[in-house]
Amino acid sequence: MQIVGYETPDGALYVTDSDAAPDAADSADGDASGGDAAGADDADGSASVGVDRVALEPGDSLDWTLGDRHCAGTIHDGSHVGCDAAAAPYCRDHRSTWVCARCTGTCLKDEMDCFDDHAVYLAAFAPDTVKVGVTKEWRLDTRLREQGADRAAHVRTVENGRVAREIEAGIAEHIPDRVRVPTKIDGLAAAVDDDAWDAVLADYDPIETFSFDYGLGLDDRPVAETLASGTVVGTKGRILVLENAGTAYAVDMRDLVGHEIRVGDDGDAGRDVQSSLGAFG
Incomplete structure (x- = not known):
């Protein structure tokens, strides 16, 4: 599974619903044209998979452990076409400029x-x-x-x-x-x-x-960190606020895009992340 996008202002992450990974030979040409349905094959032979929208509602829990990060590929007609290029969140072929x-x-x-x-x-x-x-x-x-x-x-x-x-x-x-x-x-x-x-x-x-009031109700500035486990406090633009082990963390959702994720294993609880002083009170 991979985080392949995010949504604002409602607050959501887009995650592939399969552990299927693109084969290096299949995606080497960087073709981003996606199939119309999960499991469809693209013209270059790389498989497309479905995408789940994970809403980030206050009180919801995430328990994802972040793994390797690489290009998030592209989403087309509700399906994801992967890319194994090392550049993240997008490689040159999948980077769009408005x-x-x-x-x-x-x-x-x-x-x-x-x-x-x-x-x-x-x-x-x-x-x-x-x-x-x-x-x-x-x-x-x-x-x-x-x-x-x-x-x-x-x-x-x-x-x-x-x-x-x-x-x-x-x-x-x-x-x-x-x-x-x-x-x-x-x-x-x-x-x-x-x-x-x-x-x-x-x-x-x-x-x-x-x-505007985003309902975060924060007394202290959250710790800036890249993680995907904890209780959702809320979102503000592309910032996701999570509470984990007594500390509030502010996560730039763009920094999550491209990460492979593993569900369970207490999420990122075992990672060496910075904690606020309040966590030790």
Whole structure:
């Protein structure tokens, strides 16, 4: 079994439902075209297997031991086509790049297709980190939750993605357009600095504002760790919070993708992982 993907904002992991592994000779050409059903064979001879969606609901338990990590391959029509390349979470052949994320107003596609109304937003992450971003207006709330934003403000609506990216690029000269996951983990038990957030908004006339509560209820910052065993506290964007042996751990779900897993054996309880001081109280 292998962890082959994750889902936000609802919080889920995608796991192959078979111990079948790709043969090195079969997957050497990196063909990522998947079959339509579990157990189907691809044109290059490598087998596809089914995929299970494992919801990460508060109170649920995971008891997976992480094994070797390699390319997570690809998921197509509900089936997984594996790849044994060493690069993780994806090898060069299976790594996808969203070209729109690099756009600053000059379309990088053969033909521009972003004609929906787009929202330009500011997102705050506790305690005082702010980023600018762009998304289609109809999915603004979802996009903010995908990132684990604590607060947000919708500051502009424009007629297409090209104009939105131009505005974003201008704002990004003094407000970052991305926030790293370790920075988000550092603020998990903190509250947004109201004064700092208000100071940022003073330069804008927000169309609407947002405030999110992910229900984590943390008193102290979790320990950043890569493990897949314990009781689910909740998710915030792509961060999974687990409680294990009296310690809360913050796991970047992307760091789980590609790991082979073994069920049982007390999960990762036997691994040498860092514990919080509270675990010894």
